[in-house]
Amino acid sequence: MAWMAWTTPTAIFFAVIATLLVIFTILAIKVPETPRVGVLRIETTRGDRLFITLLGSAFINLIWLGLEVGPQPYALLVCLIYAGAVFRWV
Known part of the structure; x- marks a missing residue:
């Protein structure tokens, strides 16, 4: 590397x-799998939910850095909670 x-x-x-x-x-x-409709009212598959999770996690980390909320590893915990919510309800 x-x-x-x-x-x-x-x-x-x-x-x-x-x-x-x-x-x-x-x-x-x-x-x-067959697509399912969640809270966003759009059909999503596992791959769609993964993409939404990665995109949202990027924004969470940028906001975390920009607002200086706390140590960056805590943003990972927020991202994991967000990922769980996306895969459960979206």
Whole structure:
């Protein structure tokens, strides 16, 4: 990773995203699902909910940094709660 000047947290971040994509691809092949309608009143699949979760988590982290709410690891806890809510109700 030194050739790209990546830090360890950056490499872990992208590895987690890649792993999630592989897991969701395997799930889509092994256990196909039908779209469902949640609180947003749009049809969503697992992949759609993953995208909504990643996008929302990015905004949560940017707002957390911008408003200096507290230590950044606490933003991860907020993101995990948000992800649980998205996958449950969206």
